[in-house]
Amino acid sequence: MAQNIVVIGGVALGPKAACRFKRLEPGSTVTMIDQSSLISYGGCGIPYYVSGDVSDAKELCETSFHMLRDPKFFKEVKGVDVQILTKATRIDREKKVVEVENVTTGECAALPYDKLVYATGASPRKLNLPGEDLKGVSYVCNPEDATRIREGISSGVVNKAVIVGAGFIGLEMAEAFADMWGIETSVVEITDQVMPRLVSPALATMAQQHMEEGGVDFYFGESVTAIEGEDGKVARVITSKRTLEADVVIIAAGVIPNSKLAEEAGLACHERGGVIVDEFMRTNDPNIYAGGDCAIVKHLLTGEGAFLPLGSMANRQGRVIGNNLAGRETRFDGVVGSFVVKLFETSLAGTGLSLEAAKAAGYDALSVLLIQLDRAHFYPTKELMTLEMVFEKESRRVLGVQGFGSSGDALVGRINAVAALLKMNPTIDEISNMELAYSPPFSAAMDILNTLGNLADNAILGINQGVGPDGFQELWNQRESGDCYFVDCREKADAEELMKRNPDWHNVPQGEIYNRLDEIPKDKSVVLVCNTGARSYEAQIMLQDKGYENIINIHGGMAAINKYGVKL
């Protein structure tokens, strides 16, 4: 029996659900409305249009074979009726009708539905500050924002950019300004790190340092108190600690799900906004589905509601809704929270929970940090990658892996392999023994992911006793207390320069330890450092074998210390 489907929202999830359903039930009718005139665009491409990587904003609204995804396209190619500039003003669940209003003419109408898809997306979080509406202040939301920002740059009057927020969009926009246009770029972030809650302070600091080298300045722990202008145009941003001049200001302080209409219709919503859906992407009204940036789904590691406004979520959830509209019972069981962000020539990525998030969710969690080459050490093109694994101590369950570094797809490939497994509740042993495809141009014989599992195993068992670069920073800051004895266990030539500069820096190459035990005191904590943490681990075992009790191995070694920016 033919159905009549109405879809509110025409950007990511809406079109996907509409088209999938229409392919399954070509005889049914689908009407998709959107309050804007632009639909089905790739909003996540905006930073790449601003940077110039994408040359024409039109590309964000096209298929991969350059067909414009406009209402005509949806009608002819997909069989979906689209009404643009049409705003839903009320959902009457009793009558199964959506009341709409043409935003240009003000004309009202009522669209009856058998089933409804609520796909209203999210809106940028506003600061609600004076000056936020000045010319030159933008959000990063739709192609119109993108065009406005890029036109501003092209006009040549942009020398200084201030970005509010160091999450995904903030960092992507910072790169776009600094890398492609050489604009003096500052990021103001209210917390004390980039990508708060998503990665550890150690990884965040590495990413931050990399972006600083690319010309981006960061101001952490500062909130914006006002935006000031001259002649109606933005001129400066006032934070809790300073004044930053600005020709352009980007507000990237997160997004808020557009769930007001749903709430007014009595659909169950999360206390912080967002429509709550079950594993079939169904709201508490069995005739109404919701998904994408306006919905709250289940986080498979915390069991709590998760808000992940990502185009990938919208697309996959859209297909699930399309199936369910057609009566093909299909599940979207939840999310593990995978992410990646490109930062100049490198990237920051992760899946599952960071240590902070894991602890907040009540896990007795630990993490280990590892630095290793991303492919065979003898292969000419290779880079150091940093991975951190979060796990539950008692159960050995893996809770998340985050990483930094390595250009191209090497890091995201590792993260995706863990992500694929994560909902199966893997233990660290499954990471130790993960069967990654091996060949020297692609991985080491013992891939960094396998080593990461091994490191976690050794840490749980107390065989490898160590801390990361942040832990080293603390120990080094307190070196004058004399509690620690720092031993560089690389070869002499590698350690010499540091020894000249620092009287507290000692050198005993790992292979010579058994012959030079008298140089290493037993009554202090012995801090062992090598290139990446592998030789210092061997040294630790040798010292323990000789009765040393307080040994701290620096995970990631000098590589991590340098990436973290410790001044030695």
Next chain:
Amino acid sequence: MAQNIVVIGGVALGPKAACRFKRLEPGSTVTMIDQSSLISYGGCGIPYYVSGDVSDAKELCETSFHMLRDPKFFKEVKGVDVQILTKATRIDREKKVVEVENVTTGECAALPYDKLVYATGASPRKLNLPGEDLKGVSYVCNPEDATRIREGISSGVVNKAVIVGAGFIGLEMAEAFADMWGIETSVVEITDQVMPRLVSPALATMAQQHMEEGGVDFYFGESVTAIEGEDGKVARVITSKRTLEADVVIIAAGVIPNSKLAEEAGLACHERGGVIVDEFMRTNDPNIYAGGDCAIVKHLLTGEGAFLPLGSMANRQGRVIGNNLAGRETRFDGVVGSFVVKLFETSLAGTGLSLEAAKAAGYDALSVLLIQLDRAHFYPTKELMTLEMVFEKESRRVLGVQGFGSSGDALVGRINAVAALLKMNPTIDEISNMELAYSPPFSAAMDILNTLGNLADNAILGINQGVGPDGFQELWNQRESGDCYFVDCREKADAEELMKRNPDWHNVPQGEIYNRLDEIPKDKSVVLVCNTGARSYEAQIMLQDKGYENIINIHGGMAAINKYGVKL
């Protein structure tokens, strides 16, 4: 209580097991013997040394921080005693003694053990043909082979190379000769495709065509019958069909596990060679472990014994053995068979079973082929990737994924994500909904892996009825029968050239289908082609909706047809 461990074989698994055990039990003794003078080298790096990517063969024998992994290194850094040029001649399991002989002096000795690790590796399969010992004929086994081959090239007399075998090593060596040195390179393969049994004929043909463009010639279905020389140096290779001139010949016809000594000692071996081990990597003698290239492990998808001579297997199994030697019960539950091989600027990779292997294992298997961009279509750097998924029809269980194309790590990253999940017996729905980290520089909002799952879903349900480029080739070859009506459903401009050349090629853009139904006959099989198979899928649904019954959608579209090399 201190143990006395003997390890036979010092290349990959042996050193790993020895060092891991020694870290767990520093007070125990480990003696590792090898009949060669070179130990612990990266044999898988040989093709990259021959190509010149690795400049010095020494690098294959070093750690990532340039320490030579020689007996002195193992003694000082790892605490492992190494005896090189020492061949094991007999294992006396009663007395728990390994009888050894110095290969230089002929001196004999007996090494007692508490536990023994059998890590003898594998040897190249010889052709047993006259001329195989001529100068210029090499196997690819150890750094000495590598040095000899490279010296031959450097001497400047190598103009023509013939490689026997189109598996991993054969293809890597073919690339090394053709790409870096411009040598006229031919590959002779006894089966009818590259990477037999590992990938489908469609993927193999794409890879072959790519290598042919790189200057490599292939001769399939031919066996070598003789190798002939002049003045003691190789001059030509005689196959069952032709004579190929050759200044250098590489025999890459696979490897055979070195299990003779184990067999003589009464250890259970596979009928085709290789020591059989349990999930603890233990032989049928509880005091003897085996692993790496000489062992047979369990294939998790077939339940049969699997022989995977890969450095990655050896390393991971070595750690498991090291643990078990120290009484830490650790499992190696089996393999899913992941692989990757670099082919010039692209790669061929897979995990699990190919369609052929799945059918041979008794599965009622199907496969689908998909071509899609490896990241957001609007992102400037992107490539088409081809993936094929093999699955069981009834259970929807995924049995394998193989792929071709995309430079860098994009393909191997997808394969690894599937590999990670494969032993959990995922269904295609888990691939449809796999949560890959999303950002336009790394993936599409609907990643190619998700689409692959969706395609399999549609194929199982009969919604998407199609064949790959090999199926198209067959249909096209029979076009004169008039049974098929070929419809290019791209825009007119895209189809025009093909229509001029082929009277059998017709064009109805997908968006115009409902208005031009009278052009499409109902009494023939309608073959639908677009760029990659997405629009032809939409067209198929539209035609079905209008009562058409025999429709064949070409999966992968023109992209696959071109990569497969169909002449239109």
